[in-house]
Structure formats: structure tokens, C-alpha cells
Amino acid sequence: MGKKGDETKRYIKEKALSLFAEKGFKNVTMKDICAETGLSRGGLYRHYNSTCKIFSEIIDGLMKAQNDEFSEKMKKGIAAAEILDEILNRYKCEMTDSENSLSLAIYEYYSEKQADAENNMLLKQYESSVNMWQDFLSYGIQRGEFRNIDCEEIIDIIIFSYQGVRMYSSVLLPSEKIAERIISHIKKILLL
Amino acid sequence: MGKKGDETKRYIKEKALSLFAEKGFKNVTMKDICAETGLSRGGLYRHYNSTCKIFSEIIDGLMKAQNDEFSEKMKKGIAAAEILDEILNRYKCEMTDSENSLSLAIYEYYSEKQADAENNMLLKQYESSVNMWQDFLSYGIQRGEFRNIDCEEIIDIIIFSYQGVRMYSSVLLPSEKIAERIISHIKKILLL
Amino acid sequence: MGKKGDETKRYIKEKALSLFAEKGFKNVTMKDICAETGLSRGGLYRHYNSTCKIFSEIIDGLMKAQNDEFSEKMKKGIAAAEILDEILNRYKCEMTDSENSLSLAIYEYYSEKQADAENNMLLKQYESSVNMWQDFLSYGIQRGEFRNIDCEEIIDIIIFSYQGVRMYSSVLLPSEKIAERIISHIKKILLL
Amino acid sequence: MGKKGDETKRYIKEKALSLFAEKGFKNVTMKDICAETGLSRGGLYRHYNSTCKIFSEIIDGLMKAQNDEFSEKMKKGIAAAEILDEILNRYKCEMTDSENSLSLAIYEYYSEKQADAENNMLLKQYESSVNMWQDFLSYGIQRGEFRNIDCEEIIDIIIFSYQGVRMYSSVLLPSEKIAERIISHIKKILLL
DNA sequence: CATGAATGAGAGTTCATTCAT
DNA sequence: GATGAATGAACTCTCATTCAT
Numbered sequence: 001m002g003k004k005g006d007e008t009k010r011y012i013k014e015k016a017l018s019l020f021a022e023k024g025f026k027n028v029t030m031k032d033i034c035a036e037t038g039l040s041r042g043g044l045y046r047h048y049n050s051t052c053k054i055f056s057e058i059i060d061g062l063m064k065a066q067n068d069e070f071s072e073k074m075k076k077g078i079a080a081a082e083i084l085d086e087i088l089n090r091y092k093c094e095m096t097d098s099e100n101s102l103s104l105a106i107y108e109y110y111s112e113k114q115a116d117a118e119n120n121m122l123l124k125q126y127e128s129s130v131n132m133w134q135d136f137l138s139y140g141i142q143r144g145e146f147r148n149i150d151c152e153e154i155i156d157i158i159i160f161s162y163q164g165v166r167m168y169s170s171v172l173l174p175s176e177k178i179a180e181r182i183i184s185h186i187k188k189i190l191l192l
Numbered sequence: 193m194g195k196k197g198d199e200t201k202r203y204i205k206e207k208a209l210s211l212f213a214e215k216g217f218k219n220v221t222m223k224d225i226c227a228e229t230g231l232s233r234g235g236l237y238r239h240y241n242s243t244c245k246i247f248s249e250i251i252d253g254l255m256k257a258q259n260d261e262f263s264e265k266m267k268k269g270i271a272a273a274e275i276l277d278e279i280l281n282r283y284k285c286e287m288t289d290s291e292n293s294l295s296l297a298i299y300e301y302y303s304e305k306q307a308d309a310e311n312n313m314l315l316k317q318y319e320s321s322v323n324m325w326q327d328f329l330s331y332g333i334q335r336g337e338f339r340n341i342d343c344e345e346i347i348d349i350i351i352f353s354y355q356g357v358r359m360y361s362s363v364l365l366p367s368e369k370i371a372e373r374i375i376s377h378i379k380k381i382l383l384l
Numbered sequence: 385m386g387k388k389g390d391e392t393k394r395y396i397k398e399k400a401l402s403l404f405a406e407k408g409f410k411n412v413t414m415k416d417i418c419a420e421t422g423l424s425r426g427g428l429y430r431h432y433n434s435t436c437k438i439f440s441e442i443i444d445g446l447m448k449a450q451n452d453e454f455s456e457k458m459k460k461g462i463a464a465a466e467i468l469d470e471i472l473n474r475y476k477c478e479m480t481d482s483e484n485s486l487s488l489a490i491y492e493y494y495s496e497k498q499a500d501a502e503n504n505m506l507l508k509q510y511e512s513s514v515n516m517w518q519d520f521l522s523y524g525i526q527r528g529e530f531r532n533i534d535c536e537e538i539i540d541i542i543i544f545s546y547q548g549v550r551m552y553s554s555v556l557l558p559s560e561k562i563a564e565r566i567i568s569h570i571k572k573i574l575l576l
Numbered sequence: 577m578g579k580k581g582d583e584t585k586r587y588i589k590e591k592a593l594s595l596f597a598e599k600g601f602k603n604v605t606m607k608d609i610c611a612e613t614g615l616s617r618g619g620l621y622r623h624y625n626s627t628c629k630i631f632s633e634i635i636d637g638l639m640k641a642q643n644d645e646f647s648e649k650m651k652k653g654i655a656a657a658e659i660l661d662e663i664l665n666r667y668k669c670e671m672t673d674s675e676n677s678l679s680l681a682i683y684e685y686y687s688e689k690q691a692d693a694e695n696n697m698l699l700k701q702y703e704s705s706v707n708m709w710q711d712f713l714s715y716g717i718q719r720g721e722f723r724n725i726d727c728e729e730i731i732d733i734i735i736f737s738y739q740g741v742r743m744y745s746s747v748l749l750p751s752e753k754i755a756e757r758i759i760s761h762i763k764k765i766l767l768l
Numbered sequence: 769c770a771t772g773a774a775t776g777a778g779a780g781t782t783c784a785t786t787c788a789t
Numbered sequence: 790g791a792t793g794a795a796t797g798a799a800c801t802c803t804c805a806t807t808c809a810t
Binding site: 023024026027104107108110111112120122123126150152153154156157159160161162163164165167168170171172178181182184185188189 | 215216218219296299300302303304312314315318342344345346348349351352353354355356357359360362363364370373374376377380381
Binding site for chain 4: 407408410411488491492494495496504506507510534536537538540541543544545546547548549551552554555556562565566568569572573
């Protein structure tokens with residue numbers, strides 16, 4: 001059963017998330033979060049004693065939420081092309097949704113941390129993404145839907161061009177055209 | 193004749209550049225720059241009154257320096273494949289050189305500015321890169337060295353996967369493997 | 385019930401008042417007020433974010449305090465000469481009490497503000513003083529105690545010679561002789 | 577013969593005077609004077625090393641300029657009423673000319689100096705004014721033009737109401753009506 | 769748990785003042 | 790004499806953080 005404290009923590013994280021998305025990591029102060037949540041100084045500090053703490057909990061939550069969305073569908077034997085469509089659609093949304101993008105905040109956060117390889121979420125996320133795509137590309141190739149290509153290469157292209165656009169649109173206006181071209185290219189390369 | 197003040201300004205920018213590359217934009221204070229340059233508070237303020245000013249002058253300088261490196265070679269009629277090799281080699285260096293990457297600083301800077309499309313350097317840089325590549329790809333296609341492909345798509349892929357990796361390596365360890373795969377993919381797509 | 389914060393504000397104003405009287409407006413810094421009150425930088429800023437704010441609250445307070453001291457006595461039908469004596473006695477004290485005179489500070493403050501006629505306390509104070517004296521002089525004239533003179537003229541003479549001496553004694557040594565002569569002249573002109 | 581340096585000094589004082597009249601004493605910095613005169617830092621310092629020095633020279637100059645304007649006319653035997661008219665006309669101008677009034681600056685300057693009686697210009701000026709008026713009033717009384725009144729009283733009234741109005745109008749808008757009433761009162765009291 | 773008063777460190781900024789050229 | 794680069798002190802202001810209530 002969720003206690004009162006947990007409820008408040010969840011509420012703080014929700015409000016803080018929108019601040020981080022809007023202003024990046026470094027520009028958000030504990031004071032900002034007080035104002036956004038309506039909590040007093042001391043009230044906020046009872047739950048979290050730094051923006052780092054709040055941010056890392058938010059990131060942890062997002063990481064956990066991001067489970068392998070392919071695997072279940074692959075088990076069901078859904079067509080690779082269809083799964084690809086779905087995932088690329090989601091990518092497109094995320095590439096143009098600058099409102100909710102934590103990209104900048106994440107990079108700021110990790111650039112401060114001097115993170116060693118052990119506990120670096122960013123690295124883990126990269127590796128996990130690679131694995132996910134690896135499995136999925138094999139699946140598509142085995143089914144004869146995808147070209148028999150160099151997976152490592154294309155996976156890096158997918159991941160980093162996606163990241164590049166997210167950064168870009170988090171700072172400028174969202175760029176639908178660009179997102180569409182990225183998506184289109186990926187499809188051309190993968191699909192027979 | 194260059195005056196003393198200009199010399200000092202150049203020196204300040206040089207020192208500040210390394211700080212921005214190391215710590216991003218927001219984490220660099222005027223005090224840091226004082227320490228790095230050995231100038232006193234007032235001495236620094238005589239030349240620049242904010243980190244923004246220094247940063248934007250640095251960026252302006254870089255933009256100007258980054259003139260069209262292809263055009264001259266194309267005029268000389270050098271082989272497209274050879275030019276491509278050169279530019280991709282440089283890209284590779286930059287993708288793995290996290291020390292001197294201003295990527296994070298640039299994104300932080302522009303995220304603070306709420307820059308309108310008019311005076312946004314980032315947008316201009318993107319457009320200028322697109323034009324450069326456009327010309328170059330046409331050149332390679334006309335010479336029969338490059339595939340006759342959808343230029344807009346492949347250009348966005350090049351630009352944003354490059355940007356994505358630069359961001360990534362500014363936060364993690366330099367990732368040579370990844371850079372090589374990106375380069376390799378670009379070549380495969382372009383070259384006949 | 386007065387909260388802790390209000391108490392502190394009152395205390396700050398009290399201490400600041402003595403500083404303003406001693407050093408004028410511009411020479412008093414937030415740091416000075418910290419030292420005088422024993423508050424820390426941040427502690428002071430929690431309540432006031434500038435000397436202007438503190439000063440204007442002090443002035444507001446004084447203005448409110450300075451309500452019509454004549455009116456009550458006039459209602460009671462006390463002799464005009466007696467009331468005049470009282471008020472001129474107070475004037476004399478104020479003219480020679482350079483320690484507690486805010487004159488210089490007030491002029492400094494308003495000279496910085498470029499105050500428009502709308503929200504200019506100085507103008508309001510002048511007008512209020514004029515009204516007060518107007519009523520009082522009429523009262524004395526009706527009772528047959530004062531000469532039937534041109535009120536506007538004599539009121540300006542009273543107000544500005546008083547102000548002139550206050551300024552003068554805030555800069556030099558208190559000048560009792562002068563104050564007495566001013567007082568004496570006013571009486572001669574008013575009393576039959 | 578005036579040297580180059582003296583010429584520059586005169587120029588500096590002229591420009592500084594307008595600054596002091598506009599902003600009072602404390603708000604004028606050496607930097608302001610550099611900007612106003614177009615001189616460089618070092619250039620200004622060659623002549624004056626502080627605003628105090630400049631200001632005190634300006635004041636000295638004004639004091640010297642202000643010689644006894646009555647005495648000559650009294651020698652010539654001009655009617656006291658006529659002389660009075662002239663001097664009061666000048667007073668009226670000065671009371672409403674906030675542009676060129678150094679009143680505030682003077683009070684600020686002397687309030688910082690803790691001036692002892694010896695070298696206090698303000699005190700000397702007061703005494704000199706008193707003497708001047710004393711002589712003049714005697715002259716008018718002897719000629720049978722002025723009432724035989726208590727000179728000390730009326731002189732203080734003249735001097736301080738004049739000073740009071742100057743202060744007032746240096747901060748607010750010039751107040752012609754007030755000046756006229758002050759003048760009118762003085763005349764009524766003096767003239768038979 | 770929550771409030772908001774208070775602390776103190778540190779950033780930004782401005783100037784009087786000095787000094788090499 | 791004049792210039793403008795450089796210094797260092799002082800001030801304003803903002804926060805993370807603590808703590809009595």
C-alpha cells in the first residue's frame with residue numbers, strides 16, 4: 001500500500017519532470033521545484049535533498065518502464081514489418097515532441113557525474129537498445145522480411161540519428177520533416 | 193594592426209573554449225574564466241561582461257572558420273570518393289574527441305536563449321551543412337561515383353547520426369567502434 | 385496575530401531608519417543593514433530585496449503615522465495659540481535634531497526615482513501639510529486669534545523654511561538659534 | 577596665460593557640473609565623468625583623482641563668483657526696493673531652475689564630509705549671506721523704504737525658505753507658484 | 769510531516785585607482 | 790599629457806541547506 005510520503009514523492013517527480021524537460025538539468029533549482037509543487041523548502045527537503053536525487057529517480061523510473069516492447073510481439077509471430085512500423089511511429093513522435101524530451105537534461109546530468117562505466121545508465125540504455133534491435137533484426141532477417149545486412153552498423157545509425165534529432169528538436173522547433181526522412185531511410189535500408 | 197585588447201580577447205576565448213568543452217555552458221562562470229586566464233575580475237569584465245558574450249563570439253568564430261571545405265576540392269576536380277574519405281576522417285576524429293567537443297555547451301546555450309528562427313545559429317549551421325552536402329552529393333553522382341539516391345534523406349542521416357554520437361561521446365567515453373560503424377554505413381550507402 | 389516574519393520586518397525597519405538618518409539613502413547598503421541588524425545576507429533578503437523597498441516602507445509608515453494632529457484639538461475647541469505653540473515646539477525639536485532627520489535620505493531617494501506626480505510621496509506630503517495648515521489657520525482666524533492674512537503665502541513660508549533648516553542642520557551642527565528665529569517669525573505673523 | 581591643462585580642467589568641471597546637477601553628488605562616478613567628457617580613465621585622473629576634488633573645485637568657483645551684488649548698487653544709491661526686486665527675481669529663477677541646481681549634490685557632499693566648522697563652505701556661505709542681507713536691510717531701513725523689523729529673523733526666513741524650495745524643486749517639478757508666494761511674502765514683510 | 773526563517777557560500781557586476789605604453 | 794588594460798575591493802543577489810516551531 002502506498003504511503004502518504006510515496007504519494008508526495010510521486011507528485012514531486014511528476015512536477016520536476018516537466019521542469020527538467022523545459023529547462024534542462026542545471027537550470028532547475030530546488031527553489032524552482034518548491035514553486036512548481038507548492039511545497040515549502042523544508043517540505044521538499046524532507047523527501048529529497050537535491051535535484052540530483054530527484055532526477056536520478058525519474059530516470060530510473062523511465063528506464064524500468066522502457067521494457068522490451070518487441071519481444072512479446074515477436075513471440076506472437078507478428079510480421080517484422082508491422083512491428084517496425086509501430087516502433088518507428090513511436091520514434092517519430094518522440095523526435096518531434098520537444099515538450100517532454102529529457103534529452104538535454106540527461107546529457108547535462110551525466111556530463112556532471114563523471115560516470116564510470118559501472119553505474120552509467122546511459123551506457124546501459126545504449127547496450128539494452130542494441131540488444132533489443134539485434135534480436136529484432138535477426139527476427140526480421142530469419143523471416144525473410146529484412147535484408148541480410150550488417151546489424152551493428154544499422155543499429156548505431158538508428159540509435160544515434162534518433163538521439164541526434166531529439167537533441168536538435170529539444171532546442172529548436174520540432175522538426176517533423178527531418179523525423180520523416182530519418183524514418184524513411186531506416187525503412188529503406190531494412191526492408192526488402 | 194591588432195591592438196592589445198584584441199589579443200587579450202583572443203586569449204580569453206581560447207581559454208574559455210577549453211572550459212566550455214570540459215564543463216558545458218552553464219557550469220562555466222566568469223570566475224572560472226578569470227582563474228583559467230589569470231585575469232582579475234575587472235580585467236575580464238573590461239573585455240566581456242558575460243559568459244554568453246564570450247560563448248557567442250566563440251561560436252561565431254567557429255561558424256566562420258567552417259567554410260565550405262568541399263567546394264575548393266570540387267573545383268579542382270578531385271575524386272568524390274577521395275573527398276568523402278577526407279571529410280569522414282575528420283568526422284571520425286570529432287566523434288571520438290570528447291575533450292574538444294562543444295556539443296553539450298552549444299545545446300545548453302541555445303536551450304537558454306529561446307532563440308527565434310531569425311538569429312538562431314544552430315538552425316543556420318544545419319542549413320549550411322545541408323547545402324554543403326547537397327552540392328557534394330550532386331558532384332559525386334554526376335561523376336558517377338555515388339549512387340543516385342535521395343539526397344535529403346541521406347544528408348539528415350549523416351548530420352544527425354554524427355551529432356548523436358558527438359553528444360554521446362561527450363558524456364561517456366569516446367567510442368571509436370561506434371564512429372567507425374557510422375562512417376562505414378555512410379560510405380556503403382553513398383559509394384557505388 | 386503578528387507572525388515572526390512581521391516582527392523581523394519591523395525590527396529591520398527600525399534599524400535601517402537609524403542608518404538612513406545617519407548616512408542618507410545612497411550610502412546605506414544591504415550589507416550595512418545586515419551588520420546593523422545582525423541578520424545574514426540571505427536572512428535579510430528573505431524579507432526585503434533592496435534598500436528601496438525598506439526605505440519606501442519606512443516612509444509609508446511615517447506618512448501614515450503623521451495624521452492630522454490639529455484636527456482633534458480643534459474639535460475640542462482648544463485655543464489656536466495654544467495649538468500653535470505645541471506644533472511649533474515640535475517643529476523646533478525636529479529642526480535641531482539632525483540625528484533622526486531623514487531629510488537628506490528622502491531627497492536622495494526621490495531624486496533617483498524620477499517619480500511622476502502620481503505616486504510621489506513627497507508631493508502628497510506637501511499637499512497634505514498644506515491642507516492641514518489651511519484648516520488650522522482658518523480656525524485661528526475665525527476665533528479671532530490669528531491675523532486675517534494670505535494663508536497660501538504664509539503656509540509655504542512655514543513649510544519651506546522648516547524644510548530648509550532641517551536640511552541645513554542635517555549637514556551642519558544643529559542650529560537652535562536659527563530654529564528659534566524661524567519660530568518667532570511665524571508667531572509674529574500669525575498672532576494678533 | 578591659461579595652459580592646456582587649465583583649459584581641460586575647466587572643461588571637466590563644466591561637464592561634471594551638469595552631471596552633479598542632474599544626479600546629485602553620490603551618484604556621479606569618475607566613469608560617468610569620463611563618458612561625459614570623452615576623456616579616458618587615465619586622462620581624467622591626470623587632472624583630478626576623485627569626484628570630491630572636482631566637486632569642491634566647482635563649489636569654490638561658485639562661491640568666489642558669488643560676490644556681494646548689493647554693495648555696488650548701494651554705493652550708487654539705487655533705491656532699496658529696486659535692488660530687492662532684482663535680487664528676488666534672481667531668487668525666483670533659481671528656485672524654479674531644477675536643471676542647474678546643485679542643492680542636492682551640495683547637501684550630499686557635505687553630509688559625507690563631517691565637516692568641521694573651520695573649512696565648512698556651507699557655513700561660510702550662510703554667514704556671508706547673512707552679512708550681505710544685514711547690510712542691505714540696514715540700507716533699506718535707513719532710506720525709509722523698509723520696515724524697521726528684526727533683521728535676523730527675516731533674514732533666516734529668506735535664506736531657508738529659499739533653500740527649502742530649491743531642494744524641493746530639485747527633486748520634483750519646478751514650482752513657480754510656490755516661488756512666487758515666497759517672494760511675495762518677503763516683499764510684504766520688508767516694504768513699507 | 770510541514771513551514772518558513774535564517775545561514776553562508778559564491779556568482780555577477782561595478783568602480784576607483786594604478787600603470788605600462 | 791593621454792590611452793586603455795588591469796587590479797582588487799565592495800556590493801547586489803541567489804541558492805542549497807539547516808533548524809526551530
